[in-house]
Amino acid sequence: MEVRLDGKVVLVTGATQGIGRATAETLARSGAAGLLITGRDQKRG
Secondary structure, eight states: OOOOOTTOEEEEESTTSHHHHHHHHHHHHTTOEEEEEOOOOTTTO
């Protein structure tokens, strides 16, 4: 199933790695305008 999100704004929290990152990348490929919010501090990278 292909979903197009052209022009839609999405909010992904926890997009630094793992499922959050994969979700953000998939949404971006689907045409979504993305706002990525992470919870990492500078020590953890």
